[in-house]
Amino acid sequence: MNKDASESLQKAKDDFVGQWGAMGSSWGINRTMAQIHALLLVSAEPLSTDQIMEDLRISRGNANTNLRDLVGWGLIHSVIRKGERKEFFAAEKDVWKIFCTIARERKRREVTPAMEVLQRCAAESKDDKSQEGRDFHRQMNDLLEFMRMGERVLDHIASSEESRVLKFAARFLS
Amino acid sequence: MNKDASESLQKAKDDFVGQWGAMGSSWGINRTMAQIHALLLVSAEPLSTDQIMEDLRISRGNANTNLRDLVGWGLIHSVIRKGERKEFFAAEKDVWKIFCTIARERKRREVTPAMEVLQRCAAESKDDKSQEGRDFHRQMNDLLEFMRMGERVLDHIASSEESRVLKFAARFLS
DNA sequence: TTTGAATTTCAGGATATTCTGAAATTCGTG
DNA sequence: CACGAATTTCAGAATATCCTGAAATTCAAA
Numbered sequence: 001m002n003k004d005a006s007e008s009l010q011k012a013k014d015d016f017v018g019q020w021g022a023m024g025s026s027w028g029i030n031r032t033m034a035q036i037h038a039l040l041l042v043s044a045e046p047l048s049t050d051q052i053m054e055d056l057r058i059s060r061g062n063a064n065t066n067l068r069d070l071v072g073w074g075l076i077h078s079v080i081r082k083g084e085r086k087e088f089f090a091a092e093k094d095v096w097k098i099f100c101t102i103a104r105e106r107k108r109r110e111v112t113p114a115m116e117v118l119q120r121c122a123a124e125s126k127d128d129k130s131q132e133g134r135d136f137h138r139q140m141n142d143l144l145e146f147m148r149m150g151e152r153v154l155d156h157i158a159s160s161e162e163s164r165v166l167k168f169a170a171r172f173l174s
Numbered sequence: 175m176n177k178d179a180s181e182s183l184q185k186a187k188d189d190f191v192g193q194w195g196a197m198g199s200s201w202g203i204n205r206t207m208a209q210i211h212a213l214l215l216v217s218a219e220p221l222s223t224d225q226i227m228e229d230l231r232i233s234r235g236n237a238n239t240n241l242r243d244l245v246g247w248g249l250i251h252s253v254i255r256k257g258e259r260k261e262f263f264a265a266e267k268d269v270w271k272i273f274c275t276i277a278r279e280r281k282r283r284e285v286t287p288a289m290e291v292l293q294r295c296a297a298e299s300k301d302d303k304s305q306e307g308r309d310f311h312r313q314m315n316d317l318l319e320f321m322r323m324g325e326r327v328l329d330h331i332a333s334s335e336e337s338r339v340l341k342f343a344a345r346f347l348s
Numbered sequence: 349t350t351t352g353a354a355t356t357t358c359a360g361g362a363t364a365t366t367c368t369g370a371a372a373t374t375c376g377t378g
Numbered sequence: 379c380a381c382g383a384a385t386t387t388c389a390g391a392a393t394a395t396c397c398t399g400a401a402a403t404t405c406a407a408a
Contacts, residue, residue, distance in 0.1 A: 005304070005306045005307075006302060006304065006306075006307070008298065008299075008302070009299055009302050009304070009306060009307050009310060011298070012295050012298035012299045012310065013295075013310060015291075015294070015295055015298070016291065016292075016295045016314070019291040019295075020288075020291070023284070023287070023288050023291070025202075025364095026202055026283065026284050027202060027284065028199075028200055028201060028202035030395080030396065031396085032396080032397080041313060042309075042310050042313055044305070044306055044309060049354085049355080050354095058397075058398090059397060059398045059399065060355085060356095060398085060399080060400095061356080061357075061358080061397070061398060061399070061400090062396080062397050062398070064355065064356065064357090065356090065357090065396095065397090068356090085353060085354065085405095085406070085407090086353080086354060086355090087354080087355080093313060095316045095317055095319075095320045096320070099320065109200070110197070110200050110201065113197070114194075114197050117189075117190065117193040117194070117197070118190075120189070121186050121187075121189055121190045121193075124182065124185070124186035124189070125182075125183055125186045128180060128182070128183050130179070130180065130183070131218070132179045132180075132183060132218055133179075133180070133183050135216075135218060136183060136186065136187060136216050139215060139216055139267065140190070142269045143269055146269045146270070146273065149340070149343065152347060153343050153346065153347065156346065156347055166323070168346055169323065169327050172327065172330065172342055173326060173327065173330055199394095204365080204366065205366085206366080206367080223384085223385080232367075232368090233367060233368045233369065234368085234369075234370095234385085234386095235367070235368060235369070235370090235386080235387075235388080236366080236367050236368070238385065238386065238387090239366095239367090239386090239387090242386090259375095259376070259377090259383060259384065260383080260384060260385090261384080261385080
């Protein structure tokens with residue numbers, strides 16, 4: 001992963017990349033994507049597609065697809081080096097920024113569509129006066145309201161300074 | 175799903191169950207499990223395995239496995255009716271409680287193991303004095319610290335009254 | 349415009365996950 | 379006990395997801 005790293009450091013990095021990749025699955029992220037992200041997270045220098053292929057023993061197609069997806073998420077970006085023809089990739093390393101990016105993207109990809117479903121189901125049952133109907137409508141609205149609140153809080157967190165959020169968290173915990 | 179529900183209400187419920195199931199995938203939950211949960215969430219009465227099989231058109235084995243998993247998550251519980259031999263299932267419907275349950279379980283199943291990995295990687299690189307080594311160690315610790323903070327906040331949220339949390343959220347948002 | 353390195357695409361193969369259905373087991377009841 | 383309803387288990391089938399490798403495409407440099 002980096003020729004300068006000592007053997008034991010290299011082992012620790014490989015460990016991280018491997019484990020982080022395995023974790024990806026349970027988070028609904030494919031293994032390769034999580035591994036590439038982990039690899040770039042602990043790489044001192046930007047890496048080329050070929051370096052990533054070699055390091056993780058994966059095909060070019062696989063590397064390319066997942067790199068594009070990671071760029072799409074905003075978790076990595078490409079780096080162009082003077083005089084070099086090929087593209088390199090580097091990960092955002094600031095944990096707070098990573099968190100905000102993931103929160104923003106998961107909201108866009110998963111939370112918003114879910115809320116649209118709830119919205120529609122609530123609307124469809126608005127005029128049903130039976131007990132069943134009222135209960136269902138209530139349940140949809142409860143879920144909706146909860147998610148709206150969560151969304152607002154996350155938006156606010158993601159658009160605040162880390163220090164301000166931490167200060168608030170500290171106050172909350174005390 | 176319930177013989178009393180009007181046709182349009184029935185359609186809204188089916189819509190919810192179907193869509194919620196599809197959503198499950200992107201949240202790393204299998205479709206059937208999400209569907210069963212959705213079905214029980216909007217069912218006025220507890221349902222038996224056979225009713226669930228019929229409603230969702232799934233096999234007994236599938237129904238049984240996923241019901242057990244949902245019980246394991248604490249999202250549903252079985253209901254024994256006097257004089258009835260078979261088991262019925264009902265979902266917790268309070269949104270706040272559902273949230274706390276999911277937060278607790280995902281923490282146990284996903285966050286804690288991830289933190290153990292980070293902990294180990296940080297330890298393995300503690301004595302490496304190279305720049306590479308220091309950077310890696312720092313990165314592991316940053317991630318770890320961030321997750322610890324998140325964990326503490328979530329724990330605190332999940333063990334507080336909903337009203338207290340909402341009050342704090344309101345203050346944060348203002 | 350030509351050349352070839354770099355990147356992208358995607359059909360088909362490889363894996364992983366989920367589901368079925370029936371047999372095995374459990375367990376309340378007579 | 380013996381019966382049979384209810385539940386559990388699990389091998390194999392069905393499906394969904396991911397990966398490979400090679401051909402097609404893009405694009406900078408000459």
